[in-house]
Each structure stands twice: as C-alpha cells, then as structure tokens.
Amino acid sequence: MLKFVVRRLLLLVPILVGLSILVFAWVRALPGGPEAALLGERATPERIAAVRHEYGLDKPVYQQYVTYVGHVVTGDFGQSIKTTRPVLGDIKVKFPATIELALAALIFALVLGIPLGFIAARRYQTWADSSTIVGSLLGISIPVFFLAYLLKYVFAVKLHWLPSTGRLDPTIDIPHPTGFYVLDAIIAGDWHTFVDALRHLILPGIALGTIPLAIVTRITRAAVLEVSNEDYVRTAEAKGLRRRTVDERHILRNAMLPVATVVGLQTGLLLSGAVLTEIVFAWPGMGSWLYDATFNRDFPVLEGGILFLAVVFVMVNLLVDVSYGVLDPRIRLQGK
Amino acid sequence: MALLSVEDLTVTFSRRGRRPVHAVDGVTFSVEAGATVGLVGESGCGKSVTSLAIMGLLPRRGADVGGAVRFDGDDLLQLSPNAMRELRGREIAMVFQDPQTSLNPVLTVGRQITEVLERHRDMRGRDADREAASLLDRVGIPDPNRRLKDYPHQMSGGMRQRALIAMALACKPRLLIADEPTTALDVTIQAQILELLKELVVDSGTALVMITHDLGVVAGLCDTVHVMYSGRIVESSDRRSLFAEPRHPYTTGLLASVPRLDSPRGVPLRPIPGSPRDLLPWAQGCAFAPRCTRRVDQCTAVAPDLLPDPVTGHALRCYNPWPPGGEAVAVPAPIVAEPIVAKPAVRRARKKP
Ligand SMILES: Nc1ncnc2c1ncn2[C@@H]1O[C@H](COP(=O)(O)OP(=O)(O)OP(=O)(O)O)[C@@H](O)[C@H]1O
Numbered sequence: 001m002l003k004f005v006v007r008r009l010l011l012l013v014p015i016l017v018g019l020s021i022l023v024f025a026w027v028r029a030l031p032g033g034p035e036a037a038l039l040g041e042r043a044t045p046e047r048i049a050a051v052r053h054e055y056g057l058d059k060p061v062y063q064q065y066v067t068y069v070g071h072v073v074t075g076d077f078g079q080s081i082k083t084t085r086p087v088l089g090d091i092k093v094k095f096p097a098t099i100e101l102a103l104a105a106l107i108f109a110l111v112l113g114i115p116l117g118f119i120a121a122r123r124y125q126t127w128a129d130s131s132t133i134v135g136s137l138l139g140i141s142i143p144v145f146f147l148a149y150l151l152k153y154v155f156a157v158k159l160h161w162l163p164s165t166g167r168l169d170p171t172i173d174i175p176h177p178t179g180f181y182v183l184d185a186i187i188a189g190d191w192h193t194f195v196d197a198l199r200h201l202i203l204p205g206i207a208l209g210t211i212p213l214a215i216v217t218r219i220t221r222a223a224v225l226e227v228s229n230e231d232y233v234r235t236a237e238a239k240g241l242r243r244r245t246v247d248e249r250h251i252l253r254n255a256m257l258p259v260a261t262v263v264g265l266q267t268g269l270l271l272s273g274a275v276l277t278e279i280v281f282a283w284p285g286m287g288s289w290l291y292d293a294t295f296n297r298d299f300p301v302l303e304g305g306i307l308f309l310a311v312v313f314v315m316v317n318l319l320v321d322v323s324y325g326v327l328d329p330r331i332r333l334q335g336k
Numbered sequence: 337m338a339l340l341s342v343e344d345l346t347v348t349f350s351r352r353g354r355r356p357v358h359a360v361d362g363v364t365f366s367v368e369a370g371a372t373v374g375l376v377g378e379s380g381c382g383k384s385v386t387s388l389a390i391m392g393l394l395p396r397r398g399a400d401v402g403g404a405v406r407f408d409g410d411d412l413l414q415l416s417p418n419a420m421r422e423l424r425g426r427e428i429a430m431v432f433q434d435p436q437t438s439l440n441p442v443l444t445v446g447r448q449i450t451e452v453l454e455r456h457r458d459m460r461g462r463d464a465d466r467e468a469a470s471l472l473d474r475v476g477i478p479d480p481n482r483r484l485k486d487y488p489h490q491m492s493g494g495m496r497q498r499a500l501i502a503m504a505l506a507c508k509p510r511l512l513i514a515d516e517p518t519t520a521l522d523v524t525i526q527a528q529i530l531e532l533l534k535e536l537v538v539d540s541g542t543a544l545v546m547i548t549h550d551l552g553v554v555a556g557l558c559d560t561v562h563v564m565y566s567g568r569i570v571e572s573s574d575r576r577s578l579f580a581e582p583r584h585p586y587t588t589g590l591l592a593s594v595p596r597l598d599s600p601r602g603v604p605l606r607p608i609p610g611s612p613r614d615l616l617p618w619a620q621g622c623a624f625a626p627r628c629t630r631r632v633d634q635c636t637a638v639a640p641d642l643l644p645d646p647v648t649g650h651a652l653r654c655y656n657p658w659p660p661g662g663e664a665v666a667v668p669a670p671i672v673a674e675p676i677v678a679k680p681a682v683r684r685a686r687k688k689p
C-alpha cells in the first residue's frame with residue numbers, strides 16, 4: 001500500500017511540470033498583460049515598460065519560466081500583482097473556504113443521493129423510480145449559475161430565509177484559527193456563529209451539490225440494482241437474515257464501491273470548479289479568487305492557484321484509491 | 337407425515353410483452369425427515385426454480401407461484417415474508433451452485449458465518465467466533481481459527497463451498513437443499529464435497545434435497561430420485577429400482593449418457609439426441625416427444641399423466657416406456673472420494689491464495 005502511495009506521489013512530478021508549462025504559456029497568451037489591469041488603459045508606454053520590467057515580463061518566456069520554477073521549488077509562489085499579497089498566504093485563506101463549501105455540497109449529495117438511489121432501485125420501474133431518474137436528469141442538466149441565482153432569488157431575496165452572500169454575517173467577529181468557519185465557531189464555543197456559518201453554507205452548498213447529487217443518485221441506483229442480483233445476496237437471503245441486514249451489510253456495502261469512485265472524481269471537481277457558485281454567492285474561495293485573477297491578468301496568482309489545485313486534485317484521487325482498498329479487501333490484500 | 341411435501345407446485349414467469357414461462361408445472365414430491373431425495377434433470381428443466389420456490393426466494397414480481405409447500409404441516413407459500421426469514425437458515429437451509437460468487441467479497445468468511453449464529457442462535461462475540469471455528473472444522477477446513485479471518489477470494493473453490501456448507505448447517509436445519517453444489521468444482525473436490533454432505537446429513541439427521549443433472553451424484557447419495565423434464569416430474573422411484581429398471585426414455589437416456597464403471601473401454605457415451613430446447617409445451621403432448629426414440633402417436637396428442645407403473649411401481653409419465661430389463665442400463669459409477677487422492681488435495685487447496 002505504501003509503495004502504491006509513493007508511486008502515485010512520484011507520478012505527481014511530471015504532471016506538475018507539464019501543467020505548469022501549460023499554465024505559464026496560457027496566461028501569457030491572454031491578450032493584454034497585468035500592466036493594463038494595473039495601470040488602466042491610458043498608461044504611458046514608459047510606465048508600462050517599467051511595470052513589465054519590475055515583474056520580469058520583458059525577459060524571454062523560457063527565462064521567466066526557469067526563474068519561476070526556481071522560486072516555486074523553494075516554496076515561493078510570488079505575490080499578487082494586483083494586491084501585492086503573497087500568493088501562498090491568500091491560498092491559506094481562500095482554500096479553507098472552498099473546502100468548506102465543497103464539503104457542504106458533498107454531504108448534501110451523499111446524504112440525499114445514496115438513500116434516493118437505493119429507494120429508486122428498490123422500487124425499480126415504479127413511478128418513484130422513474131421520477132428519481134427524471135429528477136437526476138434535471139439535476140445534471142440545469143446550469144449551475146442559473147440554479148444558484150434561482151436559489152438566491154427565492155430563498156434569500158424574496159423569502160429572506162437564508163443569507164444571500166458571504167460566509168458569515170459581517171457583524172460577527174471571531175478568531176479564525178483553522179479558516180473553516182464552522183470549525184472555528186465550534187472552537188470558539190459560539191453557538192450563534194456556528195448556526196450563522198451553517199446558514200451561509202446552505203444555498204451555495206445546494207447549488208454546488210446538485211450535480212453531484214444527481215450523479216450519486218444514479219450511480220447508487222445502478223449499483224444497487226446490479227448488486228441485488230448477485231449470488232451472495234441470494235445466499236444472505238437464504239440465511240434468513242433480516243431485510244435490513246441484507247440491505248446494509250450485503251447490498252449497500254458492495255454498491256458503495258462504484259459510488260466511492262464517482263465521489264472522488266466529484267470531490268476533485270468541487271474543489272477546483274466552484275467558480276460559478278462562488279461568484280453568485282460572493283463566496284471568498286479559490287474559484288472567485290482565480291476568476292478575479294484572470295481579469296486582472298494576475299500571473300502569479302493564476303500560476304500558483306492552478307498548480308495548487310492540480311496538486312489537490314491528484315491528492316484527492318489518491319485518497320479515493322486508498323479508500324477503495326479500505327472498502328474492498330480484494331484490492332487491499334493484493335499480492336498477499 | 338412427511339417433513340416437506342411439495343404439492344402441485346407451479347411457477348410461472350410472466351413478463352410484459354413475452355409469453356409466460358411455465359418453469360415448474362405441477363411438481364409433487366415429499367421428503368421424510370432425515371431422508372435424501374434427488375431431483376435430477378437437464379439444464380433448464382426447473383430444478384433451481386423449484387428449490388427457490390420452496391425457500392421463498394423467487395422474485396416477488398414476475399413470478400407466479402401456485403400449489404402448496406408444506407413444511408412440518410405449514411404451507412410455506414402462505415407464510416409472511418418475515419415468518420419465512422425466521423425459518424430460512426434455521427429450519428431450511430440451502431447451498432448453491434457457484435461458490436465463487438455465492439460469498440460476499442467484502443466480508444470475512446468468519447463474519448458470514450457468525451451473522452447466521454447471531455440471527456438464529458443469539459450468539460455474539462467470542463461465543464459466535466468459537467462456534468464458527470468449530471463449524472469450519474466440521475466441514476474439514478484446516479486451521480479454522482485463521483481461516484475465519486480470510487476473505488472469500490483468499491480461499492479455493494472447494495474450501496469456499498465447504499464454508500457455504502458450514503453456514504447452511506450452522507443452525508442444524510431439518511432440511512438442506514443443495515442446488516448442484518459440486519458442478520463448479522474439480523472432480524476430486526466434487527467427490528470430497530459429496531462425501532462431506534453425506535456424512536453431515538447422516539450425522540445430524542438433516543433431510544437433504546440434492547439437485548443435480550448428474551446421475552452419478554444421485555447414485556452415491558439419494559434414497560429417492562425424481563427425474564424432471566421441462567418443469568414436470570417424468571419418473572420417480574427409489575434409487576435402486578430406478579437404476580435397475582429405468583422405464584422412461586428420458587431416464588434411460590440420462591443413464592446412457594453418464595460414464596459407467598462396467599462399460600467396456602471405447603464404447604462411446606450416448607447423449608440424448610436434441611437439446612432441452614426442442615420441447616413441446618405440455619399442453620400439446622409429452623414435452624420429451626420431439627427427442628424420444630419410443631414416441632408413439634398418442635405422445636403428441638395428449639400429455640401423459642404421472643401414474644403408478646404396474647410393473648415396477650415407479651411413478652411414470654409415459655405411454656410407451658422401456659420394458660423392464662429390456663435395455664439393460666447399469667448403475668453409473670457413483671462419485672466417491674478416494675481417500676488416497678483426497679488428503680493431498682486438501683493440502684494443495686490450502687496453499688492456494
Ligand atoms: N427469473 C426468471 N425469469 C424468467 N424465467 C426464468 C427465471 N428463472 C428461471 N427461468 C426459466 O425457468 C426455467 C427453469 O430454470 P431453472 O433455473 O430452474 O433450471 P435448472 O433446472 O435449475 O437448470 P440448470 O441446470 O441450468 O441450473 C428455465 O427455462 C429458465 O429460463
């Protein structure tokens with residue numbers, strides 16, 4: 001198992017090299033540079049040249065790349081051109097926000113999706129099954145930003161049930177040792193803040209979690225249908241086990257194997273692709289941060305942020321593969 | 337009163353847009369306590385469906401079950417699903433054909449045994465583990481304490497089937513149904529498993545319904561044999577008489593297609609011509625008629641009934657049976673474990689990952 005993990009981590013090196021080159025080339029291929037965003041359109045050529053020189057943008061691209069890699073290897077991701085804050089420092093603030101939102105979305109998807117998929121499989125080819133299928137099709141095809149706006153409009157703007165933007169009420173001020181506000185509230189022992197943080201998570205969590213919910217529901221349904229026909233489920237029934245035992249121990253446990261795979265893929269996507277949701281709900285996470293950086297042609301932020309997300313993506317998938325081994329002894333005990 | 341009596345059991349599968357399949361078509365037989373009964377026939381004749389109907393394991397939708405299955409006087413077909421769950425695994429147990437797929441791959445073998453003990457014998461923790469180990473020991477699995485922690489994929493096929501038998505016998509059921517328990521195994525292992533089953537049912541007084549397409553299995557094991565064709569019993573009798581004086585052309589065909597000890601070398605086996613698919617619906621005559629060498633006109637007009645044969649006393653469904661002793665058919669070689677072969681085979685199986 002350890003060997004497997006190490007091998008996967010080593011695989012990360014070529015991925016990162018390739019990706020960094022791509023990102024590097026991409027941001028430089030964007031029309032306009034950071035100087036335009038920084039200085040406005042009427043900047044004098046001298047000022048522009050000065051800024052370009054300051055950030056080393058007047059040098060050949062390959063030279064810039066070598067310098068950049070040199071810095072990154074020593075842990076220096078540079079600083080934002082726009083805000084001059086260190087990129088790594090910003091990531092430390094933005095990433096917990098993104099994780100928190102992704103977790104909320106994932107919990108929403110799993111807590112609803114697994115039972116829904118299971119029930120649909122149980123009621124195979126009844127109206128409950130059909131409506132689950134239709135619902136999940138809708139969930140997959142509805143545009144995220146549309147859903148996000150709809151949720152915000154109905155539940156925040158019209159009904160005032162839930163907050164519409166941000167992670168916390170602006171009047172609340174508690175220390176943030178972890179950057180996960182829900183966790184921070186628990187650490188501070190502040191019930192009011194805890195509830196407020198949760199309330200802020202609900203709408204963006206649903207908006208972001210709808211696609212994973214639809215996918216988890218469908219995969220669970222298909223897996224349960226398939227596993228239910230396995231011989232070992234018949235054996236379990238022949239033993240006279242309670243229905244609940246058969247369902248949970250024999251059917252669901254095996255049906256979770258394919259679900260774990262898609263959950264892993266979805267987690268990677270949730271962590272790196274929450275841009276639209278973050279923008280609609282003004283959620284200060286990685287997505288909206290990189291979105292702004294793209295507009296500002298903020299090269300260091302884009303490069304650092306995207307590389308960081310790539311590492312996260314690979315790590316999550318590694319974690320999924322490891323968890324697969326935990327779920328499935330045939331993989332865990334390979335070669336033993 | 338018989339322990340199990342199956343009365344006019346019918347199972348019809350109906351699916352929208354398709355013609356209904358009469359998989360079991362009026363099957364009647366009974367099993368006395370402690371007896372071993374064979375249910376023999378080619379693939380697709382309805383053996384498994386019969387056993388699943390007895391167990392209450394047929395899908396609830398699409399399978400129409402008629403007749404009665406009396407166990408200890410109660411009609412199992414009338415019991416509630418929960419009442420059946422209480423009975424299954426405790427009073428009636430079953431062993432299936434394919435040990436490769438019949439065990440849950442993500443649970444240890446030990447867990448799959450203790451869950452039966454938990455459910456029906458109220459045993460927990462250490463007690464259950466100890467009992468599970470002794471069960472594995474009883475079915476001849478060496479080093480049972482270590483084997484409890486194995487996952488199915490770490491065991492050989494023969495050992496898995498032993499584990500499945502251990503699960504089935506965990507609550508000392510009064511009836512065990514074994515559905516082709518040896519078909520998926522190597523020949524030497526087959527013999528061992530049959531020997532084991534025989535030993536266990538004799539020891540514990542469990543009645544056994546042995547389902548097989550192999551008359552060799554029946555020859556060494558069963559008191560009574562029912563031969564099935566296309567969902568109906570075509571001949572039944574006690575084993576000795578069936579092998580000595582087979583009457584139904586299908587029975588003789590089955591016998592002729594099984595290797596025999598006394599047949600001279602070089603004499604080819606004679607398989608029954610045609611396939612079970614070339615059958616006539618019973619409504620139009622005898623289903624076996626299209627493959628039958630002794631067919632008469634009557635056969636394709638009206639299906640024969642299952643009647644006592646005046647000559648041998650068999651129950652027989654045929655207008656033109658073989659005369660007794662006419663076509664001498666010897667008892668096929670029973671499948672028996674040879675101890676010299678059996679011992680090393682066990683050890684070899686143990687080393688397999
Ligand atoms: N769930 C089902 N739906 C529809 N038809 C079925 C179903 N199960 C079995 N059948 C049909 O019932 C008939 C009898 O099947 P069964 O499995 O009892 O045969 P079998 O005698 O056990 O054969 P084998 O030796 O291959 O196990 C077959 O024609 C089969 O196609």
Ligand SMILES: [Mg+2]
Pocket residue numbers: 383384385515516
């Ligand atoms: Mg079968």
